[in-house]
Amino acid sequence: MNNYQSFLDLFLKHLEEYRSHLNSKSPKELYEPENYILSLGGKRLRPLLALIACDLFDKDPKLALNSALSVELFHNFSLIHDDILDAAPLRRNKETVHEKWNTNIAILSGDVMLVKAKQVLEHYDFKEFKKLNILINKTAIEVCEGQQHDMNFESMDNVHVTNYIDMITNKTAVLLGCSLKMGAINANAKEEDQTNLYAFGKHLGVAFQLMDDLLDAFATDQKKFGKQIGGDIMANKKTFLFLKAQELASEKQNKELLKLMKTKDPQKKVEGVLTIYDTLNIKKICQQEADVHTLQAIDFLNKVNGNASKKENLKKYAKELLNRQA
Amino acid sequence: MNNYQSFLDLFLKHLEEYRSHLNSKSPKELYEPENYILSLGGKRLRPLLALIACDLFDKDPKLALNSALSVELFHNFSLIHDDILDAAPLRRNKETVHEKWNTNIAILSGDVMLVKAKQVLEHYDFKEFKKLNILINKTAIEVCEGQQHDMNFESMDNVHVTNYIDMITNKTAVLLGCSLKMGAINANAKEEDQTNLYAFGKHLGVAFQLMDDLLDAFATDQKKFGKQIGGDIMANKKTFLFLKAQELASEKQNKELLKLMKTKDPQKKVEGVLTIYDTLNIKKICQQEADVHTLQAIDFLNKVNGNASKKENLKKYAKELLNRQA
Numbered sequence: 001m002n003n004y005q006s007f008l009d010l011f012l013k014h015l016e017e018y019r020s021h022l023n024s025k026s027p028k029e030l031y032e033p034e035n036y037i038l039s040l041g042g043k044r045l046r047p048l049l050a051l052i053a054c055d056l057f058d059k060d061p062k063l064a065l066n067s068a069l070s071v072e073l074f075h076n077f078s079l080i081h082d083d084i085l086d087a088a089p090l091r092r093n094k095e096t097v098h099e100k101w102n103t104n105i106a107i108l109s110g111d112v113m114l115v116k117a118k119q120v121l122e123h124y125d126f127k128e129f130k131k132l133n134i135l136i137n138k139t140a141i142e143v144c145e146g147q148q149h150d151m152n153f154e155s156m157d158n159v160h161v162t163n164y165i166d167m168i169t170n171k172t173a174v175l176l177g178c179s180l181k182m183g184a185i186n187a188n189a190k191e192e193d194q195t196n197l198y199a200f201g202k203h204l205g206v207a208f209q210l211m212d213d214l215l216d217a218f219a220t221d222q223k224k225f226g227k228q229i230g231g232d233i234m235a236n237k238k239t240f241l242f243l244k245a246q247e248l249a250s251e252k253q254n255k256e257l258l259k260l261m262k263t264k265d266p267q268k269k270v271e272g273v274l275t276i277y278d279t280l281n282i283k284k285i286c287q288q289e290a291d292v293h294t295l296q297a298i299d300f301l302n303k304v305n306g307n308a309s310k311k312e313n314l315k316k317y318a319k320e321l322l323n324r325q326a
Numbered sequence: 327m328n329n330y331q332s333f334l335d336l337f338l339k340h341l342e343e344y345r346s347h348l349n350s351k352s353p354k355e356l357y358e359p360e361n362y363i364l365s366l367g368g369k370r371l372r373p374l375l376a377l378i379a380c381d382l383f384d385k386d387p388k389l390a391l392n393s394a395l396s397v398e399l400f401h402n403f404s405l406i407h408d409d410i411l412d413a414a415p416l417r418r419n420k421e422t423v424h425e426k427w428n429t430n431i432a433i434l435s436g437d438v439m440l441v442k443a444k445q446v447l448e449h450y451d452f453k454e455f456k457k458l459n460i461l462i463n464k465t466a467i468e469v470c471e472g473q474q475h476d477m478n479f480e481s482m483d484n485v486h487v488t489n490y491i492d493m494i495t496n497k498t499a500v501l502l503g504c505s506l507k508m509g510a511i512n513a514n515a516k517e518e519d520q521t522n523l524y525a526f527g528k529h530l531g532v533a534f535q536l537m538d539d540l541l542d543a544f545a546t547d548q549k550k551f552g553k554q555i556g557g558d559i560m561a562n563k564k565t566f567l568f569l570k571a572q573e574l575a576s577e578k579q580n581k582e583l584l585k586l587m588k589t590k591d592p593q594k595k596v597e598g599v600l601t602i603y604d605t606l607n608i609k610k611i612c613q614q615e616a617d618v619h620t621l622q623a624i625d626f627l628n629k630v631n632g633n634a635s636k637k638e639n640l641k642k643y644a645k646e647l648l649n650r651q652a
Binding site: 026027029030081084085103104105107108110111112114115116118119122126127129130133134137138140141144145147148149151152 | 411
């Protein structure tokens with residue numbers, strides 16, 4: 001995964017430069033939360049994808065630095081607002097913005113970040129600026145729609161697995177496609193190549209989310225996973241695993257599942273649900289579904305007219321990310 | 327004020343057309359609140375200003391219809407989020423979005439409207455699109471900054487009248503300047519004319535807010551005013567009137583003001599504060615401050631190289647709005 005260290009360094013330097021201007025800005029209640037959430041780290045996957053995509057066409061990845069910053073700002077805006085919606089106390093083991101400050105400040109500083117995600121694109125010329133904006137506007141709306149569907153699922157009894165795939169496609173996957181396509185636009189790649197890279201990112205994003213669902217239930221190394229194992233089960237989250245289990249379960253198993261959802265004892269709940277998952281072979285089915293999307297992703301990447309060895313590198317990187325702890 | 331009825335009709339038709347697409351969109355939790363807040367009416371001042379500005383240069387006002395829609399969407403996004411921040415139960419005598427649905431839906435549907443305020447500009451060509459985006463991005467950030475300053479003032483003891491003018495300039499006045507400048511951009515007006523029209527709108531916006539502060543305390547016809555008279559005083563709002571009174575008050579009067587702020591009985595509070603305002607001649611001072619900004623506004627409008635009789639019309643309209651119930 002160290003392949004792209006130089007791109008990561010490039011982006012982090014650009015981000016530092018951007019952040020250095022935030023300290024002096026007023027009112028500090030708006031800009032400190034932005035600086036804070038940008039300091040929390042993470043893989044910086046989305047900005048990396050923008051640089052990688054640009055480089056794939058043998059163009060200077062620096063051309064995509066402001067696209068990279070744009071998607072990172074957008075992603076972090078969505079984290080601030082989503083954390084309010086989810087009433088989440090922690091983000092990357094640190095206090096969320098609405099906890100550290102308050103909800104009003106989290107709403108408003110998120111709003112500003114959403115605007116700035118577009119504003120940093122003003123560095124590009126007219127045509128590039130418009131293409132990038134059309135893409136990020138469309139993506140931003142899809143992300144919000146995905147988030148709303150996710151909230152709706154909480155109180156719905158009849159969520160189908162396909163609804164779930166649609167939801168995660170919008171909520172998380174399209175932003176990966178968007179990041180790659182922005183880099184391709186910066187590289188002035190052909191329309192067709194932009195579209196194929198976008199589809200690569202989108203399917204990869206679905207595969208990532210499915211693997212994340214899987215690890216949440218089956219990871220063996222909590223430290224490596226970074227989140228509480230069984231967290232989704234404890235929270236009655238309608239993940240792929242749960243919905244697939246509901247779909248395949250006998251009447252008796254479904255009654256048991258519903259009973260377990262109401263169980264107060266978290267250990268008993270997790271163990272009970274995992275037993276049903278095991279009986280129904282849910283782990284393997286989820287893995288297979290992720291594989292389908294990974295293969296689709298790779299198919300789209302193969303169609304891209306980019307530097308062949310760089311494409312191989314990107315495939316390797318994608319697979320490493322997917323298998324990070326499976 | 328009926329001068330611009332044809333422009334209003336033009337805009338309302340365009341808005342209806344836009345709203346008609348919202349009904350079929352999913353998830354409905356995101357689009358019903360948008361449709362709802364856009365249905366609440368209002369003067370539609372900002373979109374009107376965009377059309378008026380375009381027409382001022384003898385260009386078809388229809389050219390500015392998407393700019394007009396953009397500022398109206400932005401304005402309504404800010405209303406949804408501000409109503410959360412202010413915990414306001416009512417907006418134009420109807421339930422606010424967070425009351426009618428919930429805070430999560432209000433956050434997310436506001437986010438989508440903020441994105442769509444930019445998206446509707448995609449109808450314009452590359453150059454126009456970028457110019458309009460640069461302007462609305464800058465304005466959006468200023469509006470958020472103004473809102474944050476306004477919230478900060480609540481817990482500050484040392485707010486100066488100039489801080490207040492700066493705050494209302496950002497929170498409300500720049501969006502009027504922005505609306506006019508967008509229309510001027512659509513008319514392909516000279517840079518200098520765009521700048522002067524923006525300044526006209528900004529100073530007019532400050533004058534409007536000062537008159538609003540004044541009416542909140544001194545309006546005689548509650549129905550005509552549309553809000554509860556004395557509402558700002560009851561809520562201890564640091565308006566121009568209050569801050570100016572603090573500045574001019576004797577030590578004894580200041581103690582009395584602070585005592586009145588803690589008074590529970592609303593009638594006693596309003597009467598007490600109004601007595602101090604009267605003693606200090608605050609109504610006249612506020613009117614004079616509004617006049618200064620109105621005159622500055624008119625000066626900037628005079629410099630604009632637009633159709634002379636249309637400029638006169640706009641001046642008349644601005645004055646009518648300012649004097650609506652003084």
